[in-house]
Amino acid sequence: MGIVDEDVQRVREATDLVELAREHIALKRVGRRFVGLCPFHAEKSGSFNVNPDLGVYMCFGCQARGDAITFVRELEHLDFVGAVERLAQRAGITLRYTDANVTKDRQRKQRLHDAVAAEASTATRSGASRSVSRPTTGTFSRSRSSSSSSHATISSPRASPT
């Protein structure tokens, strides 16, 4: 089971890594970056850097690096989906999922549906051909109606001379 890529992207864009990191550690602004004590390793000097422009972090002490999703993943020991879910909840985003099995099942159902539809259309087609063979009765009734109309046309010329 996975999350739709587009939604992962939305979550990434909606999450401010500095704000997120600040929920766990203290960050100090240094130039364009934010620096603080790394939450991934014990340290006394701030080796943990957050780049707010790129939305990524990097620790010079333990080489931990990543984005908001990785941050939550590492810090809360979640898997990718769990981390995205956590951030989506935080950002108020409703996620859509792509389940490979469900997709396959859906495709199978769609194929079945198509097969049924194709069969139905052939049935209609054969029904149509059946109604094409039926014209015997159609032509019969039509000839009957034409004969009755010819009766009318015959009777009317007869009526006009009178």
Ligand code: ZN
């Ligand atoms: Zn570190």
